Amino acid sequence: MSETAEEDLPVALLVDDEKEVADAYALRLRGLCDIETVYDGQAALEQIEDDEIDILLLDRHMPGMSGDEVLERLPETGFSGRVIMVTAIDPGFDVLDMPFDDYLCKPVDREDIRDAVSQQCTVLGYETLGEYFSAASKRSVIETELPEEKRANHEEYQAVVERTERLRERATRLLSDAEELFETFEGIEREGR
Structure with missing residues (x-):
C-alpha cells in the first residue's frame, strides 16, 4: 500500500x-x-x-x-x-x-x-465543500447559458473559475470522500428542459 x-x-x-x-x-x-x-x-x-x-x-x-x-x-x-x-x-x-x-x-x-x-x-473540509458547491453552481450556470467568447474576458467569471479550482483542491486534500461528493454534485441537471 x-x-x-x-x-x-x-x-x-x-x-x-x-x-x-x-x-x-x-x-x-x-x-x-x-x-x-x-x-x-x-x-x-x-x-x-x-x-x-x-x-x-x-x-x-x-x-x-x-x-x-x-x-x-x-x-x-x-x-x-x-x-x-x-x-x-x-x-x-x-x-x-x-x-x-x-x-x-x-x-x-x-x-x-x-x-x-x-x-x-473534516469540519474544514465540509465548510470548504459548501463554498465550492455554491461557487461551482454559479460557474455551471454561466457555462451552460453563455458562450465561451463572452466568458473569456469577464473578470468576475474568471475569479469564480479560480475560486472553484482552489476550493476543490482544498476539499480533496481535507476529505477522503470528496471525489464521490463532486460526482454527485456534477450529476445534478441544472439547465432547464
Missing part, C-alpha cells in the same frame, strides 16, 4: 516556542498531515501569509508574540483554516471570547492530537 503524497495531505502549522515539544507533536502527526513547524508567533503569522494552512496548532504562552496575540492578528492574514490551541495554560473564562476551534491541555497524548486534527480537517 503506497503512502499518500504530502501534497495530497492537509497542511498543518504547529507553533510552539519549545522546540522539543513542537518537534514531538509534529512526529505524532506524521502521515496525517503535511506539518510545518515554527517556534514563535511572528514566524507563524509570516508562514500563514505565505502558505495556505488548513490547521493551526498554537501554543498560548510564548516569548515575544503570544499565541493569544497571534489569534487576534489572524484576520489580518486572511487565514481561513481551523485553530487548535495546544497549551499548558489552564483555561479560564477568557477562552470564551477567543476565536479558536479546539483546546488541548499539555501534555497531549498521540491519539488525542491526531483525533483533534482529523476532526478539524
